Amino acid sequence: MFDLTGKVAVVTGASRGIGRAISEMLARQGALVALTDVLGDAVGQAAHEVVASGGKAEGYAMDVTDTAGVQATIGKILERHSRVDILVNNAGIVRDNVALRLKREDWDVVLNVNLSGTFTCSQAVLRAMMRQRGGRIINISSVVGQMGNAGQSNYAASKAGIIGFSKSLARELAVRGITVNVVAPGLIDTDMTRGLPESVRNEWASKVPIGRLGTADDVASAVCFLATDEASYISGQVLAVNGAMYT
Ligand SMILES: NC(=O)c1ccc[n+]([C@@H]2O[C@H](COP(=O)([O-])OP(=O)(O)OC[C@H]3O[C@@H](n4cnc5c(N)ncnc54)[C@H](O)[C@@H]3O)[C@@H](O)[C@H]2O)c1
Numbered sequence: 001m002f003d004l005t006g007k008v009a010v011v012t013g014a015s016r017g018i019g020r021a022i023s024e025m026l027a028r029q030g031a032l033v034a035l036t037d038v039l040g041d042a043v044g045q046a047a048h049e050v051v052a053s054g055g056k057a058e059g060y061a062m063d064v065t066d067t068a069g070v071q072a073t074i075g076k077i078l079e080r081h082s083r084v085d086i087l088v089n090n091a092g093i094v095r096d097n098v099a100l101r102l103k104r105e106d107w108d109v110v111l112n113v114n115l116s117g118t119f120t121c122s123q124a125v126l127r128a129m130m131r132q133r134g135g136r137i138i139n140i141s142s143v144v145g146q147m148g149n150a151g152q153s154n155y156a157a158s159k160a161g162i163i164g165f166s167k168s169l170a171r172e173l174a175v176r177g178i179t180v181n182v183v184a185p186g187l188i189d190t191d192m193t194r195g196l197p198e199s200v201r202n203e204w205a206s207k208v209p210i211g212r213l214g215t216a217d218d219v220a221s222a223v224c225f226l227a228t229d230e231a232s233y234i235s236g237q238v239l240a241v242n243g244a245m246y247t
Contacts, residue, residue: 002228005030008081009227010074012064012121013091015042017190018140021216022088022223023047027055029224031086034077036062038091064091064117074124083132084125086227089118089139089162094192099153107154114158119165122180126173134177136227139166140219141184143242159184163238170236179235181226186242188214210243 009026013019014035023033027050035050037043040061047059058080062073077084092114095106118139129135144152145159163182170180187193187204193213196204205213222241225231240246 001230002224003030004086004224004227007031007085007227008034008077008083009086009088010034010036010077010084010121010125011088011090012036012062012117013038015039015046017192018185018188018216018219019088019090020046021220022090023057024050024053024055025217025220025224026086026088026227027057029227031227032056032058032081034058034060036060036073038063064089064121065112067120070120070124074121078128084128084135085132086136086138087121087125088223088227089121089137091117092140092142092158092192094152094155094195096151096155098151102154110154111158111161114155115161115165118162122165122169126178129173129178130176135173135179136231137166137169137173137178137180138223138226139180139182140223141166141182141238143184143186143240143246146184146238146240147246166238167236174235177232179226179232181231181234181236182238183219183222183226184238184240184242185219186214186240186245188216188219190216208243208245212243214241214243 009031011023014023015037027033035047044059047057050057141162142159144156166182
């Protein structure tokens, strides 16, 4: 069960944090993983470390906001491996401020990376997945996209948008054997949350009924399950990994 041997996976934002944990776990399950990130050197190093620990991996510099660059990189992966079975749209950023003071550029960049980047990368793999008559697209949203959060209206809008996009895509692609699902993490201990003020982290942590922050591996486990053949009848769903913070 949960064997991904022979599958080719692409993960965005894979140089650190949740994307890296997802890449490592997919590789441990036997997939060949193309780790991609806007940070080219860091993602090369991350891929190198996956290989050093016995996995199959390659690193690619890829900015999800660069449509031509995404198409070229996915094209290169398809040329090398002839297929993409799993796409994990994980790249994401925050630029927090209350709506009253939010700069237009901070609205735009968050929507561009988190939501438009998810569309761009999904579109880039669709033809190949349709040809294969199968595939898994797993998009990383957030509990904030489900419940909202003061000071994160841009981030919440992007993450809620990912849910609507994924549910629509799931309906378009069901007949082709391609599933599209969302994983919505709660508060996960990564660089992204380490950047939040201590007071915000503490306030959020106190609201988690399970009594701890999540780990990147908690999220990776959910992604790996949705990537398997065993999850073939699950599509258009949001799997919350949030310690019962939002139910
Ligand atoms: N950490 C949390 O608590 C949490 C909670 C819910 C959802 N998430 C989501 O999980 C995902 C990963 O978050 P994380 O905590 O690991 O964050 P992180 O900041 O540690 O990692 C994000 C990765 O995305 C990459 N990235 C940023 N912009 C990019 C671009 N334009 N193109 C390609 N790559 C880009 C970064 O270089 C980095 O490697 C994000 O989508 C985030 O919104 C995180």
